[in-house]
Amino acid sequence: MKTAAIVAIVIVLVLVAGFFGFGRERTWALLFGPADLGPVPNFAELKRPKSANTFLACPPEVCVRAEPDLVPPVFAADPHALRQALSAIIEAEPLVEHVAVDDDGLGDRYIQRTPVMRFPDTIVIRYVPVDVGRTTLVIYSRSKLGSNDFGVNEKRVRRWLRALESAVPPIAAA
Secondary structure (H helix, E strand, C coil): CHHHHHHHHHHHHHHHHHHHHHCHHHHHHHHHCCCCCCCCCCHHHCCCCCCECEEEECCCCCCCCCCCCECCEEECCCHHHHHHHHHHHHHCCCCEEEEEECCCCCEEEEEEECCCCCCEEEEEEEEEEEECCEEEEEEEEEECCCCECCCHHHHHHHHHHHHHHHHCCEEEEC
């Protein structure tokens, strides 16, 4: 019993030292691998985990296998204009890193970290042309660590969509 307590104390001290000496982001990467969960190659085939640490805003005709938590609106903008507006909103937020752009310029991937512990979340965005000058989008936000994100991903996606709707008024539900 004494040995287990000593081992636990040593582990805690190593983690605390790592957090302060090595950095929170680097400590999480060392323990759990890279922060970026990677791209979603095909939203039509997306299978979401059973854990409660993701949030998906997606038109049902795009996300065929995965049930979206929210259907995003259609915007009166071409995909590149919508991307530019949302990128400005995202990049104004704290602790955001833009990690990838799709080859066709219609998708982005971001990492956003929580303020205190710097837990990383990966956010994949895909801009979906609906018609000439009309675009909707997919936003899939997922946490790297834990099985419950306490609503962080949902709040982020809803916040970003509200800000986008203020910048580029929607014309209809998707």
